Amino acid sequence: DAGVIQSPxxxxxEMGQEVTLRCKPISGHNSLFWYRQTMMxxxxxxxxFNNNVPIDDSGMPEDRFSAKMPNASFSTLKIxxxxxxxxxxxxxxxxxRGKAFFGQGTRLTVV
Amino acid sequence: xxxVEQHPSTLSVQEGDSAVxxxxxxxxxxxxxxxxxxxxxxxxxxxIDIRSNVGEKKDQRxxxxxxxxxxxxxxxxxxxxxxxxxxxxxxxxxGGSQGNLIFxxxxxxxxxx
Numbered sequence: 141d142a143g144v145i146q147s148p149x150x151x152x153x154e155m156g157q158e159v160t161l162r163c164k165p166i167s168g169h170n171s172l173f174w175y176r177q178t179m180m181x182x183x184x185x186x187x188x189f190n191n192n193v194p195i196d197d198s199g200m201p202e203d204r205f206s207a208k209m210p211n212a213s214f215s216t217l218k219i220x221x222x223x224x225x226x227x228x229x230x231x232x233x234x235x236x237r238g239k240a241f242f243g244q245g246t247r248l249t250v251v
Numbered sequence: 252x253x254x255v256e257q258h259p260s261t262l263s264v265q266e267g268d269s270a271v272x273x274x275x276x277x278x279x280x281x282x283x284x285x286x287x288x289x290x291x292x293x294x295x296x297x298x299i300d301i302r303s304n305v306g307e308k309k310d311q312r313x314x315x316x317x318x319x320x321x322x323x324x325x326x327x328x329x330x331x332x333x334x335x336x337x338x339x340x341x342x343x344x345x346g347g348s349q350g351n352l353i354f355x356x357x358x359x360x361x362x363x364x
Contacts (some may be wrong), residue, residue: 173351182356183295183340198252198349231294238283239346240352242294 144243152249158220160200161246164213165234173240174207174217175231183231189215222250255343257355264305264331265363272325272358274341275323281343284317284324285352289338298339331362 145164153159165172173188187197189209197207206225209215219226227249233240254277264270274349276284279340285300301308301315312331317324322341328335338359344352 171351175354177256185351185353188351238302238352239285239297240342242296244294 142187143242144147144232144234146243147245148232148246149244150247150249152251153222155223155250156221157250158218159222159226159248159250161230161232161248163215163217163232163243165215165232166215166236166241168240169234169236171235172209172215173233173235174215175233175242177229177231186217194234204231219248222248226251252283253343255341255353255354257341257358259358260356261311261359261361263361263363266331266333268331270328270331270335270360270362272326272339272341272360273323274325274355275321276343276353277322278343279322280345283344283352284315285342286313286315286326287342287354288338289340289357291337293339328360331360333362333364336360336362345354 147162171190174186176184176186186199188195189206191210205219207217229247230247231245232243257274277288282303286298287295288298289295299313299315301317303319306317312329338357340357341350341355349363
């Protein structure tokens with residue numbers, strides 16, 4: 141298994157543009173998490189899904205952020221419109237009996 | 252919801268010394284406590300975990316202890332080596348496939364040769 145796969149690895153975009161981050165979890169894992177990492181705030185849980193259903197999205201900072209999981213093998217995190225303060229590393233993780241396995245992350249820079 | 256506090260935020264030790272990182276949690280329903288190591292520019296990786304039915308777990312030079320009554324758990328690294336230098340995160344959650352993990356803010360460990 142290739143592990144959790146995220147794309148793109150790096151994204152540079154202009155303020156106001158829409159950004160879509162993608163994640164393919166490990167096959168067979170029932171839960172998927174989106175985290176954001178910054179120096180100031182550390183690793184923040186944004187949202188998590190269980191069996192493709194969003195369970196807790198209380199960490200999503202604003203309505204500009206949305207996440208979907210249309211099937212067990214794919215999830216997206218969308219930011220529209222993006223702002224410079226959204227610049228961070230976004231990690232996707234999938235869960236096996238409580239053990240979270242992280243993807244490589246997407247480094248997002250909004251200029 | 253769960254809140255995890257982690258201390259210290261930075262820790263510098265001499266090679267060969269021990270390092271201890273401490274975390275507290277707030278939700279008594281949490282029963283799963285993993286520790287992750289994140290090297291610069293890389294993803295967090297699980298290094299050890301403990302469930303609430305166990306008070307201590309050891310894996311070579313690393314060990315984790317858990318005090319459920321006091322709601323705190325600690326990571327102990329003995330005989331530290333330069334390659335132990337990284338950011339370490341504790342987390343707490345309900346475990347299982349329906350739980351989520353809330354992370355501490357991280358501890359940057361530097362091991363000086």
